[in-house]
Amino acid sequence: MSEDYYDSNTSYKAQSSETISSGSGSVSDIDYVKPKEVPDQELYHGHSFITKYIFCQDAKVIGVQYTLTAVFTGIIGLILSWMMRMQLGFPELFPVLTSETYYQFVTMHGMIMVVYLLTALFLGGFGNYLIPLMVGARDMVFPYVNMVSYWMFFVAVLVLMASFFVPGGPTGAGWTLYPPQTLLEGTPGSGIGIMLMLISLALFVIGFTMGGLNYVITILQARTRGMTLMRMPLTVWGIFTATILALLAFPALFVGAIMMSLDKLLGTSFFMPTIIQAGEMLEYGGGSPILFQHLFWFFGHPEVYIVALPAFGIVSDLISVHARKNIFGYRMMVWAIVAIGAISFFVWAHHMYVSGMSPWFGFFFATTTLIIAIPTAMKVYNWVLTLWKGNIRMNVVMLFCLGFLITFVNGGITGLFLGNVAVDVPLSDTYFVIAHFHMVMGIAPVLVILGAIYHWFPLVTGRFLDEKLGKWHFWITFLGSYSIYFPMHYLGFIGVPRRYFEMYDSPYMTSAVGMNQFISLAAFIVGAAQFIFLFNIIKSLKIGKLADKNPWKANSLEWYTPNVPPVHGNWGDKLPVVHRWPYDYNVPGAKEDFIPQTTPPSEVKDTGVEKT
Amino acid sequence: MSEQTSINNNLPQGFKGLTSDFGSDQTAFKGVNWGKAMMWIFLLSDTFIFSCFLISYMKVRASVVAEWPYPSEVFALDVGGVPVPLLLIAIMTFVLITSSGTMALAVKYGYEKNKKLCGMFLLFTALGGLTFVGMQAFEWSKLIFHEGVRPWGNPFGAAQFGSFFFMITGFHGTHVSIGVIFLFIFSRKAFRGDFDTGKKGFFTSMKSDYVAIEILGLYWHFVDLVWVFIFAFFYLW
Amino acid sequence: MVMAETKKEQQTTTHKIGIYLWIWGLLFVLSFFSYMVDWFQFQGLLRWTLIVTFMLLKAGLIMAIFMHLFWERYALVNALLWPMTAIACFICLMVAEGKYTVFTRLFYFVVGG
Numbered sequence: 001m002s003e004d005y006y007d008s009n010t011s012y013k014a015q016s017s018e019t020i021s022s023g024s025g026s027v028s029d030i031d032y033v034k035p036k037e038v039p040d041q042e043l044y045h046g047h048s049f050i051t052k053y054i055f056c057q058d059a060k061v062i063g064v065q066y067t068l069t070a071v072f073t074g075i076i077g078l079i080l081s082w083m084m085r086m087q088l089g090f091p092e093l094f095p096v097l098t099s100e101t102y103y104q105f106v107t108m109h110g111m112i113m114v115v116y117l118l119t120a121l122f123l124g125g126f127g128n129y130l131i132p133l134m135v136g137a138r139d140m141v142f143p144y145v146n147m148v149s150y151w152m153f154f155v156a157v158l159v160l161m162a163s164f165f166v167p168g169g170p171t172g173a174g175w176t177l178y179p180p181q182t183l184l185e186g187t188p189g190s191g192i193g194i195m196l197m198l199i200s201l202a203l204f205v206i207g208f209t210m211g212g213l214n215y216v217i218t219i220l221q222a223r224t225r226g227m228t229l230m231r232m233p234l235t236v237w238g239i240f241t242a243t244i245l246a247l248l249a250f251p252a253l254f255v256g257a258i259m260m261s262l263d264k265l266l267g268t269s270f271f272m273p274t275i276i277q278a279g280e281m282l283e284y285g286g287g288s289p290i291l292f293q294h295l296f297w298f299f300g301h302p303e304v305y306i307v308a309l310p311a312f313g314i315v316s317d318l319i320s321v322h323a324r325k326n327i328f329g330y331r332m333m334v335w336a337i338v339a340i341g342a343i344s345f346f347v348w349a350h351h352m353y354v355s356g357m358s359p360w361f362g363f364f365f366a367t368t369t370l371i372i373a374i375p376t377a378m379k380v381y382n383w384v385l386t387l388w389k390g391n392i393r394m395n396v397v398m399l400f401c402l403g404f405l406i407t408f409v410n411g412g413i414t415g416l417f418l419g420n421v422a423v424d425v426p427l428s429d430t431y432f433v434i435a436h437f438h439m440v441m442g443i444a445p446v447l448v449i450l451g452a453i454y455h456w457f458p459l460v461t462g463r464f465l466d467e468k469l470g471k472w473h474f475w476i477t478f479l480g481s482y483s484i485y486f487p488m489h490y491l492g493f494i495g496v497p498r499r500y501f502e503m504y505d506s507p508y509m510t511s512a513v514g515m516n517q518f519i520s521l522a523a524f525i526v527g528a529a530q531f532i533f534l535f536n537i538i539k540s541l542k543i544g545k546l547a548d549k550n551p552w553k554a555n556s557l558e559w560y561t562p563n564v565p566p567v568h569g570n571w572g573d574k575l576p577v578v579h580r581w582p583y584d585y586n587v588p589g590a591k592e593d594f595i596p597q598t599t600p601p602s603e604v605k606d607t608g609v610e611k612t
Numbered sequence: 613m614s615e616q617t618s619i620n621n622n623l624p625q626g627f628k629g630l631t632s633d634f635g636s637d638q639t640a641f642k643g644v645n646w647g648k649a650m651m652w653i654f655l656l657s658d659t660f661i662f663s664c665f666l667i668s669y670m671k672v673r674a675s676v677v678a679e680w681p682y683p684s685e686v687f688a689l690d691v692g693g694v695p696v697p698l699l700l701i702a703i704m705t706f707v708l709i710t711s712s713g714t715m716a717l718a719v720k721y722g723y724e725k726n727k728k729l730c731g732m733f734l735l736f737t738a739l740g741g742l743t744f745v746g747m748q749a750f751e752w753s754k755l756i757f758h759e760g761v762r763p764w765g766n767p768f769g770a771a772q773f774g775s776f777f778f779m780i781t782g783f784h785g786t787h788v789s790i791g792v793i794f795l796f797i798f799s800r801k802a803f804r805g806d807f808d809t810g811k812k813g814f815f816t817s818m819k820s821d822y823v824a825i826e827i828l829g830l831y832w833h834f835v836d837l838v839w840v841f842i843f844a845f846f847y848l849w
Numbered sequence: 850m851v852m853a854e855t856k857k858e859q860q861t862t863t864h865k866i867g868i869y870l871w872i873w874g875l876l877f878v879l880s881f882f883s884y885m886v887d888w889f890q891f892q893g894l895l896r897w898t899l900i901v902t903f904m905l906l907k908a909g910l911i912m913a914i915f916m917h918l919f920w921e922r923y924a925l926v927n928a929l930l931w932p933m934t935a936i937a938c939f940i941c942l943m944v945a946e947g948k949y950t951v952f953t954r955l956f957y958f959v960v961g962g
Contacts, residue, residue, distance in 0.1 A: 037638050038646075044817050141646045144816040209657060213650045220640040221649050228637045247653065248932055251660035259668065259779070267764040268775035270672065283764065286676045286771060288950060291668055291943075298664075298939060345935035349942075358949035361942065578637070626923060633924035641925045649925075656929055663936045667943050674947025677954055684887055702884050709880060713873035716915045720869065826917075833915045837908055843880075844904035848887050848896075 031600040033226040033577050041138045041222070043569055055151075057143035058568045062150045063129030064460065069150075070121040073157055077112035078527050080105040089520025091502045099501040100188040103172030106499065107189075108164075110175025111197070114303065115204060116157060118445055122310035123208070123246065124153060126452065127215050127239045129460070133558035134236050136224025136576045138569050140214040149214070152207025156200045163189065163196035171197045174499060176296055179271035179289050183264055185278065195264060198257040205250045205257075215243045224557075226578035230334065231597070231612060233556045233582045234327065237334050238313020241341040242306045248345070249302035256295040263287070293355055297348040305344040307441050309337055311448040312379055315404050317582075318451055319383055321554045322398040323390030324593055326583035326610075328382045336375035336382075343372045353424045362421040369419035373412070380409055391586065391593070396470035397552075400451030403478045404444050411440025414489065429499070432492025435485045443481045450477070450533065457537075458551045459558060462565050463544030469536040473529055480526035487515045553594050556582035560598055581612035651827045655834045658787075662838050665783065666845055669776045681768030683847050686759065687751075701847050704747050705839065708788075711740025712836040715829050722807070722825035730825060731802035737832065738795035741788050748785050752778070777846065784842060787835050791828075798828055872914045879907050 046052040056062060083105050087097045128146070132139050140146045163170040172188035173181060181187050182194055189197075219232070219240045232240075259270040263284075271292045272284035320327045327333060349357060350365045383405055392398060414436040418424045427433065450473070457465050495508045503509035509516070550559040562572040576598050584595035589607035601609075623642055624632050633642050641649050673680055688695035718733035755761040755777075763778050765771040801807065801820060810819040883903040886896060913919040918926055 034637060037642075042818065142650065142816075144818075209654070213653055213657075216653055217646055217650045221638075221644065221646050223638050226637050229634060229640065231637075247657045248660050248935065251657060252664050255661060255664035255668065258783075262763065262775065262779060266775075268779075269764070269771050270668065270775060286672075286678055288672050288675055290946065290950065291671050294671075294939075294943065294946065295664060295668065346938055356953075358946050360945065360949075364942075623922075630923040630927055633922060641928075642922055644921070644925060652925065652929060656932060660932075660936065663939070667936075667939055670940070671943040671947045671950075674944065675950035675954065677951065677958075684890075698884065698887055702880075705880050705884075706877070709873070709876045712876075712911065712915060713869065716869045716873070717866070720864065720866065830916055833911050836915075837911050840904055840907045840911070844883065844900050848883060848900050 030605075031579070031602050033579070036225055036575075038222070040575070041141070043139055044143065045568060055147055057139070057147050059128045059132050059140045059143065059146060060460075060566065060568075062146055063125050063127070065150050066120055066124030066128060066153065067126075069154060069157055070117050070125060073112050073160075074117035074121075075530075076161075077109050077117060078530060080109040080112070082524060082527050084109065085520040085523040087501065088503075089517045100172060101169070102501045103174070103499075104170045104188050104193075107172050107174055107177075107197075108160075108170050112160070113442065114175065114307070115201070116160065118307045118441075118449075119208070119246070119303070120153060121449060122307060122445070123215065123239060123243055124150065124211055126235070126310060126314065127243065128211070129456070130235055130558060131215055131218050131239060132222075133561065133566060133570060134233050134556055135219055135222065136227055136557050136571070136578060137218055137222040138571060138575070141217045141222050142214050145210045146214045149207045149211035152203055152210065156203035156207060159196055159200040159203060163193045163200075166192040166196065168193050176293075176300070177260070178296075179260060179263065179287075179292050180273060180275055180284075182260070183272065184275070195261060198261045198264075201257050202254060205254045208246060208250060212243045212247045215239065216247065224575045224578060227557075230331065231578055231581045234313040234316035234330070234333055234337070235310070235556075236313070237337050238310040238316075241337050242309040245302040245309070245341050245344060246306045249299045249306070251299075252295045253299035256292055256299070259295075260292065290352075290355060290357055293352050293357075294349065297351045298345075300351060301348040302341075302344045304437075304441050305340055307445050309341060311404070311445040312337060314452045315401050315448045316379075316383065316386075317556065318397055318448075318455055319386050319401050320583050320585065321455070321552050322395060322401065323387050323392045324585045325386055325390035326581075326585055328385035328388075329378075330581065330583060330612075332378060333382055336378050339375040340372060343368060343375075347372055350419055350424075353421050354428045366419055366421050370416070373416060373419075376412060380405070380412070395454075396465070396467055396474055397451045397455045399471070399474045399478075400447045400454065403474065404447040404451070407439055407447060407478075407481075408444040411436055411438075411444055415440060427492060429497055430492035431488040431496050431498055434498050435488035435492060438481075438485050438488075443485065447478070450474075453537075455552065456558075457540070458547035460565055461541060461544070462547055463540050464547050464551070465540045465544060466536050469532055469539075473533045473536065476529035476532070477526055480522050480529065483522035484519050484526065487519055491515065553592075554582075555584055555594050555596050557597055560596060580609070584609055645821075645823045645827075647827050648823060648830070651830045655830065658834065662783075662841070665776075665780050666841060669780065669845070672772050672776070673770075676770045676772055678771070679769035681766065681770065681773045683849070686755075686761070686768060686773075687847060698847055700747060700751055701843065704744055704751075705843055707740055707744050707747070708836050708839050711737045711744070712833055714740060715832045719826050719829040722802070722822040725808065725822060727802050727805055727808060730807075730822075731799050734795055734799035734802055734825070738792050738799060741792040741795060741832075745785060745788055745792065748781065748788075752781075780842060780846065784835070784838055787838070791832050791835055794828055795832070798825065868914065872910050875910060876907055879903050879910075883907075 044057050046056055046058070051057075053061060056065075083094075083097060084102065086094050087102050128140070131137075160170075168189050168191045170189045171177070171182065171193040173190075173194065177194070177197070183190055219236060223232075259268075262268045263270055263272050267283055269284045269287035271289050272282070272287040273289060274285040275282050316327050316333060347365055347368045349361050350369045353362060353365075414432065418427060418433065418436055454465050454470055457463070491512055494512065496503065496512065503516070547564075549564050552559075557576055557578070558566075560576060561567075561570055577600075578597045579600050580595065580597055582597050584590075586593045587595055587604070587607050587609045590604060590609070595604055595607075595609060623629055634640055636642075644652075684697040685695070687701055688697045689699040690696075691699065714733045714736040718730050718737060721729040721733060755774075760767050761774045761777070763775050766774045801811075802825070804811075806820040807822045807824065810821065812819060880903075883900060886899045886903070891899060918929070
């Protein structure tokens with residue numbers, strides 16, 4: 001393996017002839033790729049069941065572990081949302097659900113879905129599986145740290161789940177955990193529950209940092225020969241930028257969690273003002289509750305893009321492959337991802353317009369928020385233009401991509417409403433906000449995840465998922481989630497507040513009782529449809545249609561490993577050499593409608609292939 | 613991977629080098645070892661943690677209505693009955709900067725593959741760090757037992773003074789302590805010659821290399837760097 | 850300029866011991882100066898300016914020389930320094946926020962809710 005590695009003094013001739021030896025045989029300078037800079041990676045190969053499947057150092061296994069754990073917590077989040085909709089739609093039907101449990105379910109649903117499902121699944125799951133394969137590395141650069149990262153995440157999930165079983169139950173403060181109410185007795189779970197939540201978040205941040213350093217360094221420092229940053233699939237770009245955001249944003253959450261747990265445990269007053277609880281003056285005094293909101297959203301807004309950017313990247317690749325067309329404006333797409341990532345650190349307080357912060361901030365944050373819409377809109381145009389005159393294959397993956405596009409535009413446009421201070425003030429804390437963020441960072445990324453699983457399932461298992469079940473799954477999920485969230489915009493406009501346990505006979509509700517019940521019914525159906533998907537996965541694992549080596553005829557490296565599904569070390573004896581971007585579909589004059597990234601230029605000389 | 617550095621001589625420099633590095637294949641940071649790149653990015657993330665601590669401190673201190681205790685007096689040390697302001701802190705700063713200097717020399721001798729001097733300077737650095745932690749423990753106990761400063765309140769003024777003091781110096785002290793542990797381990801490894809023989813690590817089963825000293829050095833200098841900010845913002849401000 | 854850069858590039862990893870000792874000494878001197886700011890009880894704008902100047906000088910020296918950032922390629926230097934703009938923005942906004950919070954506290958204390 002290490003004969004690929006040259007000292008820089010080796011002469012040019014020797015390098016170029018060696019490089020070509022893997023190609024077609026016609027030696028020419030246009031196929032020259034720079035020699036290897038970094039010696040080949042040493043890997044620890046597991047031998048026993050434990051080192052191969054449990055404490056495994058193979059990024060692919062770790063990715064699957066992350067995915068399974070995240071999906072498991074996601075199912076719990078889904079069941080919690082069922083309970084919530086049960087209470088909201090049919091308050092009398094389910095007397096076990098008290099206001100306390102309702103708030104606990106709201107809190108856990110939010111935290112699970114945002115952090116433990118979406119972040120872990122996109123970065124931990126897809127990141128681990130795809131990054132080394134797509135950039136042509138043998139594994140993550142620090143496999144051991146990577147393994148520890150997963151197990152930290154696992155412990156974080158266990159701690160979070162444990163809070164369901166402690167006295168007082170999990171915290172019911174809402175996923176934003178705003179003090180002072182988080183720590184006051186009236187809030188459910190203000191004892192052990194909130195402590196477990198904070199510990200779990202701190203563990204998650206530590207574990208994620210270990211993984212995140214791996215992803216970043218693998219992408220920056222361990223790409224294969226010929227793989228420039230501008231030849232990486234957009235999936236990798238999305239995950240890369242999101243990981244950087246996470247590494248820089250999670251510290252704020254970590255600090256907030258430490259300070260709040262000190263407020264709880266030691267009675268410090270970082271966030272706690274002078275306050276009276278049930279007629280009794282508490283020991284606290286002089287703290288700044290708004291500081292927590294700033295810390296939380298300094299993390300929280302980048303977090304939105306931590307979820308969105310990998311989805312942007314993955315959907316770009318899926319659209320390109322299944323429309324058989326190069327992605328429109330690749331470089332613009334890359335720079336848009338980077339710009340969104342950078343600007344996302346300067347928009348956080350648009351979540352706080354009604355919080356009592358300095359009123360001057362509204363100008364600043366409304367402006368930056370509208371600016372961030374520009375690169376986002378560019379991306380949407382480019383997706384549409386990629387589809388334009390493409391050879392669109394209407395399979396399940398493409399359906400999910402189209403579903404994403406529509407949903408994302410919907411959620412994005414309501415975001416423009418909420419980004420403007422004057423429009424936000426009447427709309428904040430209504431169902432309009434719920435509809436907005438579920439559309440834009442709930443449904444849209446989940447549709448991408450589902451599409452991505454249909455797309456990469458043959459790579460991971462060697463079998464297809466069932467198309468027929470998949471179509472049922474898609475249409476129920478897509479139409480169902482629109483039935484849930486579209487009416488919510490209207491509920492918001494008529495002033496129905498969010499986070500109310502029951503609406504009773506309030507005047508705005510009487511006109512919308514039926515709609516509210518309809519939303520609940522739709523939620524039950526959409527949730528149930530996800531079990532079709534789980535059934536599909538289990539069924540296809542056993543008896544799914546066998547897939548060829550590169551079933552979608554894609555160009556990116558992950559489909560070109562010697563073994564499919566890829567084994568530990570990914571590439572066998574020789575690392576791949578990359579000569580082009582991964583989007584050469586339907587190139588005029590080419591023999592087939594796709595040119596893999598590994599095809600040297602001399603093989604496609606007479607085609608209209610672009611220089612990338 | 614130290615051979616990598618020879619490649620760098622042929623590359624463009626300055627901002628031209630910036631664009632050519634990011635436009636190139638394989639690596640974006642030319643000649644930077646994986647572990648070193650990881651440590652830099654980790655330190656960037658850690659910088660955000662300490663920044664968030666200090667920003668919170670600034671925000672709360674700016675908005676408390678109660679009187680903020682005067683650090684110059686709180687942290688004074690009696691020498692023969694005369695209170696000398698910030699004496700202990702000055703000595704702690706001295707010790708930490710000294711250890712940073714010995715660490716720089718350890719890195720230098722590490723690169724020269726001089727295992728004796730490298731190990732010795734690592735040991736000096738570890739001892740410096742240990743002294744620092746010891747003095748911090750002394751400072752804490754003095755504040756707690758003699759001055760009556762508690763995380764939740766103090767006799768001098770705003771309660772947040774003690775809260776932030778213990779939290780920030782505690783977090784920094786944790787960093788120092790972790791560094792000291794690793795310094796002792798690496799000093800032993802250097803004396804034993806692990807970095808020359810490329811002995812495999814106990815946990816990661818990766819080969820030892822002198823670049824590990826530089827990585828540890830980055831961490832140690834970062835701890836010193838954070839102290840510079842804490843010194844300025846907490847003791848002098 | 851170009852010559853200077855090629856020269857410094859050749860000595861990426863090993864440097865003469867002198868430079869470390871110089872910087873070491875300089876750090877002591879700067880620390881001493883910032884200690885003196887407190888000793889002589891400079892107050893007001895002068896105090897803040899001196900403290901921040903000495904702090905940034907020390908931080909810069911540690912990063913540039915001890916952490917070898919001066920000899921690193923611009924790619925790494927830029928990747929590390931640009932994210933600090935987010936911190937700078939956070940600091941500026943929190944200064945404003947702190948002032949506003951104390952204003953509201955005093956205002957409503959005096960005027961009443």
